[in-house]
Structure formats: C-alpha cells, structure tokens
Amino acid sequence: MPERLTRAATRNIFYGGSAFFLVVFLALTLQTHFYMTAHSAPATQISEGVARGKRVWERNACIDCHTLLGEGAYFAPELGNVWKRWGGDADPEVARAALAAWMASQPSGVPGRRQMPQFHLTEQEVRDLADFLEFVSKIDTQGWPPNTAG
Numbered sequence: 001m002p003e004r005l006t007r008a009a010t011r012n013i014f015y016g017g018s019a020f021f022l023v024v025f026l027a028l029t030l031q032t033h034f035y036m037t038a039h040s041a042p043a044t045q046i047s048e049g050v051a052r053g054k055r056v057w058e059r060n061a062c063i064d065c066h067t068l069l070g071e072g073a074y075f076a077p078e079l080g081n082v083w084k085r086w087g088g089d090a091d092p093e094v095a096r097a098a099l100a101a102w103m104a105s106q107p108s109g110v111p112g113r114r115q116m117p118q119f120h121l122t123e124q125e126v127r128d129l130a131d132f133l134e135f136v137s138k139i140d141t142q143g144w145p146p147n148t149a150g
C-alpha cells in the first residue's frame with residue numbers, strides 16, 4: 001500500500017464524495033418536500049381567508065414581538081398554538097371571539113405587564129387572522145413546542 005495518497009486517488013475521493021453527498025442531499029430534499037405536502041400541512045387547507053390572514057400578520061409585523069412556530073421575536077407569547085390554548089379545537093367560535101376581544105382590548109394598560117399595541121383591525125381582518133392562526137395550529141410540528149405555554 002502506498003504511503004501517500006496519489007493525485008488520482010485524492011481526485012476520486014473528491015468527486016466520489018461530492019457525488020455521494022449530492023445524491024444524499026437530493027434524496028433528503030425530496031423526502032422533506034413529500035413529507036411536507038403529504039403530512040405537515042395539506043395545501044387544500046389553505047383557504048382564501050388563511051392567505052389573507054397571513055398578509056394581515058405580515059402587514060402588521062406581529063412577528064416583531066411574537067414567535068410563530070418558534071420563528072420571530074421573544075417579547076410576546078408564541079402564537080402557533082394560541083388557537084388550541086384558547087379552545088379552538090373544541091369550539092372554533094370561542095377562539096374567534098377570544099381573538100376579536102383580545103385585539104379590541106389592547107393595550108391592556110395593566111401595570112407591570114408587557115403591552116401590545118392597538119392595531120385598529122377591521123372585523124374582516126380579525127376573522128382572516130383567526131383563519132390563519134387556526135391553520136397554523138394544524139401544522140404537524142411533531143410535538144413542538146414541548147409545552148403548551150405561550
């Protein structure tokens with residue numbers, strides 16, 4: 001066995017390794033794609049309201065204070081699971097009413113509590129936000145976050 005790698009051997013390791021990991025990368029990308037479309041969030045659930053609600057969420061930069069599925073700022077509660085925490089699974093109307101009441105009553109003005117601004121959203125915008133938060137709550141996050149606190 002030669003003491004040192006030959007130039008040809010290093011080249012083969014380089015090309016062989018690159019090709020091997022490219023195949024692994026492509027296989028994982030496909031697996032992720034099919035898992036997402038088949039299991040995590042079926043595209044059929046994205047209604048007009050969900051799409052509009054996402055735009056309300058973006059226009060008002062809710063993510064500047066909140067996280068959604070862990071992404072965002074850590075000033076205010078996680079909202080990926082707020083729908084479930086507010087009982088939307090059992091009775092969607094209860095969660096809708098809770099969201100409307102919440103959005104209307106901010107800022108709370110309670111001393112010592114962090115404050116959320118008043119966004120002056122229309123009834124339609126709040127309904128769309130509810131559609132969006134309901135949709136997000138149904139994404140299969142494989143058990144994340146590990147607790148249901150906001």
Ligand code: HEC
Nearest residue numbers: 060061062064065076077082108113114115116117119150
């Ligand atoms: C400037 C920061 C800030 C922004 C921007 C903001 N929020 Fe909040 N939000 C808060 C804070 C702080 C709380 C917690 C207040 C409390 O508990 O009294 C909160 C709480 C909430 C809650 C209740 C969460 C729970 O678990 O009880 C909801 C729902 C909510 N916000 C929705 C929104 C939506 C929708 C937007 C965008 C339209 C938004 N927030 C933008 C600061 C913000």
